[in-house]
Amino acid sequence: MYHSGASGYTSPMESPAAPTPKGPGNSCVNCGVRSATVCAALGDPQLEEVEAHKVGDHYFPAGSDLFLQGTQSEYLYTIKEGWVMLYTLLQDGRRQINEFCLTGAFIGCQSDMMGPSSYSAQALTGVTVCALPREGIDAVFQRVPEMAVRFACIATKSMESAFATLATVGRGTARERIAHLLADLEARSQVVQTESSAGPLALPITQEHIGDALGLTSVHVSRTLKQLREDDIVSLRGHALHILDRPALMDVAGITPHQTQT
Amino acid sequence: MYHSGASGYTSPMESPAAPTPKGPGNSCVNCGVRSATVCAALGDPQLEEVEAHKVGDHYFPAGSDLFLQGTQSEYLYTIKEGWVMLYTLLQDGRRQINEFCLTGAFIGCQSDMMGPSSYSAQALTGVTVCALPREGIDAVFQRVPEMAVRFACIATKSMESAFATLATVGRGTARERIAHLLADLEARSQVVQTESSAGPLALPITQEHIGDALGLTSVHVSRTLKQLREDDIVSLRGHALHILDRPALMDVAGITPHQTQT
DNA sequence: CGAGCAATTGAAATGGGTCAAGACGTGTGG
DNA sequence: CCACACGTCTTGACCCATTTCAATTGCTCG
Incomplete structure (x- = not known):
């Protein structure tokens, strides 16, 4: 389904890196x-x-x-x-x-x-x-x-x-960890890409990558993503990330620091 | 058993911090x-x-x-x-x-x-x-x-x-995580304290601290420490850390990076 | 002596892992 | 154009490490 012409991470074959000189x-x-x-x-x-x-x-x-x-x-x-x-x-x-x-x-x-x-x-x-x-x-x-x-x-x-990741991985459930990662990636891509603020975001990673980042099995990542999809929170099919219910996602990602009142 | 006169972390009462001026x-x-x-x-x-x-x-x-x-x-x-x-x-x-x-x-x-x-x-x-x-x-x-x-x-x-901790917490068992932490703390204290290189090291932390650092329950930390003690690898009683079998400890801590050959 | 915190221990519940079989999509070669 | 291979994703069944709940024992200190 997804085909990024320019960035094209789908296939590993690309031109073999001729350094562009400065100028x-x-x-x-x-x-x-x-x-x-x-x-x-x-x-x-x-x-x-x-x-x-x-x-x-x-x-x-x-x-x-x-x-x-x-x-x-x-x-x-x-x-x-x-x-x-x-x-x-x-x-x-x-x-x-x-x-x-x-x-x-x-x-x-x-x-x-x-x-x-x-x-x-x-x-x-x-x-x-x-x-x-x-x-x-x-x-x-x-x-x-x-x-x-x-x-x-x-x-x-x-x-x-790194501390934030540690906190999710150390203390969160699979659901929380995944929600946290997806929310984080989405937020960080937004900063960079000034384009499609609403459309699906293309994530160049597999479920195995997600698992390896969060200390989970790709099998369990699959199950948990299905759950999040059925709960209409986020959908990650192929490489397209759709955020269906942002507040709910933030809530699940939850592992945000407790706010000390001043 | 353990009583550190000078550093005294056992009791929270200490003199309330009169800044020593520079000079x-x-x-x-x-x-x-x-x-x-x-x-x-x-x-x-x-x-x-x-x-x-x-x-x-x-x-x-x-x-x-x-x-x-x-x-x-x-x-x-x-x-x-x-x-x-x-x-x-x-x-x-x-x-x-x-x-x-x-x-x-x-x-x-x-x-x-x-x-x-x-x-x-x-x-x-x-x-x-x-x-x-x-x-x-x-x-x-x-x-x-x-x-x-x-x-x-x-x-x-x-x-x-943090990355190293993440790797242990994400991928290791309780036994591995604890071994890793204890080995790390011991190594780092050695660098600083030029004194007792053999004797027990005083760790000013509780089992709950260990759990909170490694994403484990203090209950399970207790069980795992008992096991490590029975296996004659490390003993942590009170606040005294004894390393009984250093090679075995390193082996259990295991989660060291794979060495890429050059 | 009693309060309180840390450490233990047991029993039961569960989240996530492991193993294994399929389904789906896509690129390759005949 | 079809068949096959390969990688990724799904799904089911079972297992086990760790959590949770709860009760008990120490130890230290006031």
């Missing part, structure tokens, strides 16, 4: 997603510093890995378009998906900036990223402290998001 | 825990910038909150001594413990630096922290970008740690 037609100044990225708060002079350091855009076809756990990727990436998942493979072969990353996400950061990554990153759709060499990035941060600060904020946001 | 006797240069903190990589001139901004040490008795979710704490804290937990209260009253923080941890970071926190922080023992006013911290980061970067790395480490 006038691809300058940071014109970057359409800048406001969502680590570069958001930069003025023109600072932007030049960054531009001098970056190597241009890279393209990764759906299903390919941006980097693998245990290795150190040469670049830090900012997603310009597409979906990426961060995941960890366990020794028994199981997979834990840590996070779904959308446009604007800054990936490849590690606590030990020059050590190996503890997780892998895989393209869920065809993905275009802006690549910054890891080598020398600290010097850029030195010269552009605004960027270091913004980097800190983004890292913190990732931490908070 | 020659309490200078950053002499800070004993600096290497573990956000200030680690700073040279003397940078350290002066930070010193000028900080207000001195604060003390929080065991059981008191450093800040509450939904509010914005006036300060950012670096733990100089003691244990703190970061936790989120859900609307139904349940609690998810996000992280146990030890000496050197930098807490109070938020993605929206001037907004409310999405989690709370509570002292598990009497805690001494170095307090930096949130107001004006961005200016410090501007002037000392090394610190912003280090800050980002610390947040990233929290994220990675």
Whole structure:
């Protein structure tokens, strides 16, 4: 049913990534997603510093890995378009998906900036990223402290998001976890995609992805989605996500922090 | 059995926090825990910038909150001594413990630096922290970008740690989760405490804390600990943690990332 | 000594996992 | 154009790890 011409995550075959060089037609100044990225708060002079350091855009076809756990990727990436998942493979072969990353996400950061990554990153759709060499990035941060600060904020946001996921997975039922994830993905896509605010959202993930992100079996994800569909709350068929009853969804997702009164 | 005179987390009554002013006797240069903190990589001139901004040490008795979710704490804290937990209260009253923080941890970071926190922080023992006013911290980061970067790395480490917890909680059995947590806490305390490398470690947490951190019931934590004790792997009685069979413990904790060969 | 919290233990209930068989859709090759 | 293969999603039946409910035992402290 679903066929996305441009993003086309359905088939893994895409052109094999010829780095688009940086240049006038691809300058940071014109970057359409800048406001969502680590570069958001930069003025023109600072932007030049960054531009001098970056190597241009890279393209990764759906299903390919941006980097693998245990290795150190040469670049830090900012997603310009597409979906990426961060995941960890366990020794028994199981997979834990840590996070779904959308446009604007800054990936490849590690606590030990020059050590190996503890997780892998895989393209869920065809993905275009802006690549910054890891080598020398600290010097850029030195010269552009605004960027270091913004980097800190983004890292913190990732931490908070990880805490939120932890809370759902640790304390919620399958129904709550799934509702929470779908609501979250929908909210985050809205921010980026200024288009169809009402229509169905195309999620480039399978039920197995959902399970691996939430600590559930794909079988049980299927059952729970059916239930949510029968309750007229959300419908996820194929890759199309329809939110039928937003208030009910928020209510089920429920695991929102308790509000401390002041 | 266990009675820690100095740290005394058993009783919540302690002196009510008279801020130790900064001064020659309490200078950053002499800070004993600096290497573990956000200030680690700073040279003397940078350290002066930070010193000028900080207000001195604060003390929080065991059981008191450093800040509450939904509010914005006036300060950012670096733990100089003691244990703190970061936790989120859900609307139904349940609690998810996000992280146990030890000496050197930098807490109070938020993605929206001037907004409310999405989690709370509570002292598990009497805690001494170095307090930096949130107001004006961005200016410090501007002037000392090394610190912003280090800050980002610390947040990233929290994220990675949350990912690791997520993997255990999402995929592991109660036995594995508990083994993982105990091994982790033990390893992290060793780094800080240069003393008793063999003796029992005093954990200032209850079985309910363990449950709330791992998505388990305290009842089931009790049962599982009993099992681990009977298997001569670890013993946690009262607050004393004895590791009886380290290899076995590591093996059970198991949920370590699969190593990608290069 | 009694209050209160933490830890135990038992019995019963259940959410989610496991195993296994089908259904559906889509792309491939004959 | 059809047949087949493969991946994803469904559904059923059974099982088990963990939860829930409830009662008891310690331990610490006032």
